[in-house]
Structure formats: structure tokens, C-alpha cells
Amino acid sequence: MDKDKRISNAVIRRLPKYYRYLKELLRNEIYRTSSNELSNMTGFSASQIRQDLNNFGGFGQQGFGYDVFNLSNEIGKIIGADKDYKIMIVGAGNIGQAIANYTGFYENGYEVIAIFDNNPNLIGSTIKDIVIKDIADVEAYLSENFVNIAVICTPKSVSQAIADVLIKCGIKAIWNFAPSDIKGPEDVSIENVHLNESLFSLTYHYNKREREK
Amino acid sequence: MDKDKRISNAVIRRLPKYYRYLKELLRNEIYRTSSNELSNMTGFSASQIRQDLNNFGGFGQQGFGYDVFNLSNEIGKIIGADKDYKIMIVGAGNIGQAIANYTGFYENGYEVIAIFDNNPNLIGSTIKDIVIKDIADVEAYLSENFVNIAVICTPKSVSQAIADVLIKCGIKAIWNFAPSDIKGPEDVSIENVHLNESLFSLTYHYNKREREK
Incomplete structure (x- = not known):
């Protein structure tokens, strides 16, 4: 290719x-x-x-x-839409839950197979029949399970450290929702989503139009 | 300017x-x-x-x-980051709830002041002390309340119709999470967020690297 x-x-x-x-x-x-x-x-x-x-x-x-x-x-x-992907989610807060619950992924061949968090109140509870696991067990999990894409939905204070662990465990694709760019080696694909940036693009155009009135 | x-x-x-x-x-x-x-x-x-x-x-x-x-x-x-914005959310499903709960918005001067849905099981319940209102009342609400930005988090089957109503009521900025582009007149700013597109960008690069191995 x-x-x-x-x-x-x-x-x-x-x-x-x-x-x-x-x-x-x-x-x-x-x-x-x-x-x-x-x-x-x-x-x-x-x-x-x-x-x-x-x-x-x-x-x-x-x-x-x-x-x-x-x-x-x-x-x-x-674009790889013809393939199926096994997905893990790290961080079961608002965004992590929304992604885990989003049925559109399943229709498109994405399967969420694991969710991790560090919050004792969340660990052990389930989202769509998937039990939330302790982030402390993530390395052991990845040594036994193959995951194509890791979705990071943690606070930005820990997102890079978690990405580093996942990359060390062999993860090659990261979809990052933490509001801080994750960096990694050349052979890891990383897509940083910044919803605030999309919102600023909206407010730019909105304010421009207001000023021009 | x-x-x-x-x-x-x-x-x-x-x-x-x-x-x-x-x-x-x-x-x-x-x-x-x-x-x-x-x-x-x-x-x-x-x-x-x-x-x-x-x-x-x-x-x-x-x-x-x-x-x-x-x-x-x-x-x-x-980019308009120096201003405050009043936000309404239409659709209190996964994404709508995640956005309503996202504290980062409040820190940046965005205030969610209303949430609408058409689901009787959701109407009347609260997210962050905001009572979810019936979408049938949205025109009456907007005739009495000023909103800068409407966030659309509905299924795509109704997103354009809802946008049309909001625009008729004077909404000038729409942040759309429904997976279908919303269109509107020239004087309305619309930002269509497509999380799937960001994911495909990730899987493109991921697959490209796999092929090149």
C-alpha cells in the first residue's frame, strides 16, 4: 500500500x-x-x-x-472501517461511560471488552455487562488479552502516565479524551480528541457574526 | 475586526x-x-x-x-474564550449527560442552564440540579430565556428537525453531536462533532502501520 x-x-x-x-x-x-x-x-x-x-x-x-x-x-x-476492533476504556467517568454505552460502536465493529478505573466505588460495578476492573490490574490483563485500541478518559493529570503503561504493554492505538495531548513513540497511533477546541471553533464563528452585526 | x-x-x-x-x-x-x-x-x-x-x-x-x-x-x-455562554442541551442520553456533567465547561465560562428530552422516564429528573424539561416546551422556554449555544445530543433521525425549531426560536450557535451534519442558514454557527471520524482517523493510521510491518 x-x-x-x-x-x-x-x-x-x-x-x-x-x-x-x-x-x-x-x-x-x-x-x-x-x-x-x-x-x-x-x-x-x-x-x-x-x-x-x-x-x-x-x-x-x-x-x-x-x-x-x-x-x-x-x-x-x-480507513480501516472494514475491520473489527477490541477496545478497552480507561476511566469510567462521564466520557468513559458515554463511550462504553454508545451503541453506534458495536454496529461499526468496535467491541468494548474491558473498562478500568481507580475509583473503589466504581470497581466491580458494571456498564453493559462489563465489570469495571481495577487499573492496578491493567498490566496483568493486557498480558493475557489482546486489545486493538485503548480509549483514555481519565483526568489529564494521569493520562500520559497511563498511556505510557499501556504502550509498554503493547497497545498500538490510543484514542485520548483527556484534555491534554498524549505523546508516544512513532509506532503508536494516537488521536487526541479535544472537545473544547471544537467548542472554541464554534464560539469563534458565533462571536465573529455577532461583531459583524 | x-x-x-x-x-x-x-x-x-x-x-x-x-x-x-x-x-x-x-x-x-x-x-x-x-x-x-x-x-x-x-x-x-x-x-x-x-x-x-x-x-x-x-x-x-x-x-x-x-x-x-x-x-x-x-x-x-x-476564539471567544473571554466570554461566558449560556448553554442548553437537547437529548439527555449518554453524550448529553456526559456534557451536562463535565465540570470543565463551568471552569471555562460555560453554564448549562437547561436540558431537554422527549423521554417521559427522564423528564423531571435532574442532572447537576438541572431538571430535565419536556422537549415539547422548548419553544416556550426560548421565548422567555436567552441561550447562546444549543448542544444537540439526540439521535440523528430527529437532529435536523430539532435544530430547525431551535433556529426558528433564535438560536445562533449549535454544537451537534448527533452523527449527521446539521445544516442551517448563514447567520447560524454550527459545529458538527463526529467522534466516529476521529476514530476512523485513528484506525487509518493504526492499519497503515500494521500493513507496513
Whole structure:
């Protein structure tokens, strides 16, 4: 998959959005689309879309447009949506619970197989039939169980230390909700989610419009 | 604030990250920084940072660097972090509850003042002393109460319809967690959060590394 290397991060960020809209078209039994139609749906320009999708080798054909099924399959493979993942959650607070309870993950092939916390009041209780384990036992757990993705939902004061332990135990993908960037070695994929940053983007535009009134 | 207009969306997306790191420096009583130091913290290149921050009129001085306090203040003003916001949440499921319970918002000047749902089992119960109201009463509520930001945490099947009602009632900023893009008129700021897209970005990089092994 050498062609991956030429794909910019900006394009990668747009792929899940294409994937989502293509799946929506399939659900509506629409099997052919155009860059103009995709533009209307996604808000990206048609030329941007053509350029992005060209990265994956000309799924668009003059006069025919895009084959929705093939295109969504190909993009799904690239972003890894065709695979199943075993997930562990560290931190069973608000966000951790919301993620553990989110049924959309199960539909998409993500299976939460373990939840850890350090709070004695939470350890032993269950979320969706999964017993919350003591974080002190995480190394022993990972020596016996394979996990693809660790979701970190702890306070930021401990998030990096916990990530370091998980990485030492062989975890190669971290989805971080603690409000502080987690860093790790080159061979570990880390996605830092910052909900505050999304909120600031909203308040930027909101205030800009208020000022312009 | 005419200069706002020249700032690209990509820059706007990076500002909250600068803001977060600058605040961290202030908490550690560090009042001067450089594009190199910011580069180490944020992962953006030093030249990118200089270019971004130049948009706001040369806060960096040759041989001195950036004044952390002034720079964070200016960025805070641009992204609207210097203001307080009244927030309503529609949908008191997993995500809605997590957001209502998230104390970080209160520290940053966001106040959740109302929560709505359509589930009779939830209506009347409380989250953080806020009584969950019937969504059927939302128009009456908004005719008497001012809300800056509506957070939509409903299933996607109803998210656009609810947004339409809120917009009709004068809401000008929507933070949407339903997994389907909400659309609205030009004068309404809408930020669609797609956690699945962030997860796909993670699985893309994870799978790419696995393939390259």
C-alpha cells in the first residue's frame, strides 16, 4: 500500500466524511453519485472532492460518476472501517461511560471488552455487562488479552502516565479524551480528541457574526 | 475586526490548541515563549506557528519571542474564550449527560442552564440540579430565556428537525453531536462533532502501520 504515503493528513481527515455520506447513499439505495452531489452533501467543493478521490485511483468515470458501492468499499478499507476492533476504556467517568454505552460502536465493529478505573466505588460495578476492573490490574490483563485500541478518559493529570503503561504493554492505538495531548513513540497511533477546541471553533464563528452585526 | 476575514479555517482550528498550551505555560508561570518551544508543545512546525500568529499582528518580537500573557489574551478574545455562554442541551442520553456533567465547561465560562428530552422516564429528573424539561416546551422556554449555544445530543433521525425549531426560536450557535451534519442558514454557527471520524482517523493510521510491518 505504498500509495498511502502520498496521501496528506488533510485528505485522511475528509475520508470518514465521504465514507459516512456514501453509506447514507447506499442505505437509500443510490448506487451512483457525482462530485457535485457529494459536494452538496459534504460541503466540500466538487473540485476538492475530485482531487481527493483521485488519490485512490480514478473511481470516477466521465459521464458515469462514482460507483457508490465500490467507492465506499475502497474508502472503508483505507480507513480501516472494514475491520473489527477490541477496545478497552480507561476511566469510567462521564466520557468513559458515554463511550462504553454508545451503541453506534458495536454496529461499526468496535467491541468494548474491558473498562478500568481507580475509583473503589466504581470497581466491580458494571456498564453493559462489563465489570469495571481495577487499573492496578491493567498490566496483568493486557498480558493475557489482546486489545486493538485503548480509549483514555481519565483526568489529564494521569493520562500520559497511563498511556505510557499501556504502550509498554503493547497497545498500538490510543484514542485520548483527556484534555491534554498524549505523546508516544512513532509506532503508536494516537488521536487526541479535544472537545473544547471544537467548542472554541464554534464560539469563534458565533462571536465573529455577532461583531459583524 | 476586519482582519478576521482573512484568517483561514485551518488557522482557526489551530488557535484553540495554541490557547490551551499558552494557558498551560501561564499556569507554570512561564511568561515568554518562542515558536520553537510552541512547536515542541503543539507538534506544528515553528514556521507554521510564526505564520499563524502573524495573522494577529506580530506578537512575536525578534530576540524576545512571544509574550505568553498577551498572546493568550489576544487568541482568547479571537476564539471567544473571554466570554461566558449560556448553554442548553437537547437529548439527555449518554453524550448529553456526559456534557451536562463535565465540570470543565463551568471552569471555562460555560453554564448549562437547561436540558431537554422527549423521554417521559427522564423528564423531571435532574442532572447537576438541572431538571430535565419536556422537549415539547422548548419553544416556550426560548421565548422567555436567552441561550447562546444549543448542544444537540439526540439521535440523528430527529437532529435536523430539532435544530430547525431551535433556529426558528433564535438560536445562533449549535454544537451537534448527533452523527449527521446539521445544516442551517448563514447567520447560524454550527459545529458538527463526529467522534466516529476521529476514530476512523485513528484506525487509518493504526492499519497503515500494521500493513507496513
